Amino acid sequence: MDMLAFSGCTRGCSDEEAEELKKMRFAFGLVHISMVEREGDSLRREEGARAVSSDPEEVALVLKALGFDKNTQIYIAAGEIYGSEHRLSVLREAFPRIVKKEMLLESTELQQFQNHSSQMAALDFMVSVASNTFIPTYDGNIAKVVEGHRRYLGFKKTIMLDRKRLVELLDLHDNKTLTWDQFAVAIKAAHERRSGAPTHRRVVPDKPKEEDYFYANPQECLCEGTNCHDLFGDRNSSLTH
Structure with a gap:
């Protein structure tokens, strides 16, 4: 909330x-x-x-456009959801296999964490790092740390949503300017280079607030010496943008 x-x-x-x-x-x-x-x-x-997550219907549309089907199991890494099941019903209709930590742990197991918000967040962190695909709908600090940890573990697929572009495409689809197929193609194209692949971190000298968050892409920790060039390529290549 x-x-x-x-x-x-x-x-x-x-x-x-x-x-x-x-x-x-x-x-x-x-x-x-x-x-x-x-x-x-x-x-x-x-x-x-x-956060895109404020509208579960939009989340469902984006996930389907990215190629996820109704058999996909979705773990919701979050605390209490505003509106709870009332808001989740649309998403659950499209993706029935929705789970949360409260569903996966026995009540006796969960009880030891329930009064400790940081420990509850740690449970979500562990599942997010281990998941096949991680898609944060809000780019807060925990999401950035998960992104960086997944890079460290071998560049596991992490789709960082382009929220501004999503708004444009969702509106175009909503007003019938884009057909479903056109919408899906555009969504995939917008995130083709936002899936956690090797990329240089943008550094802005003397302006740390404008540069990329270190923990989201700790490239210095991902390679050594000449291996860095092999992994990341030329800083001026298309891979770095």
């Missing part, structure tokens, strides 16, 4: 839910986000500022 509130986007929420999220932002002092809402919620969405 906190990630959805902090994103400043309430698309798909009822008036009551939108008001509840707004109050939460004010409670945390996030007045600047609430001010942006006055210019229209669509602005936050178009900027890619919100």
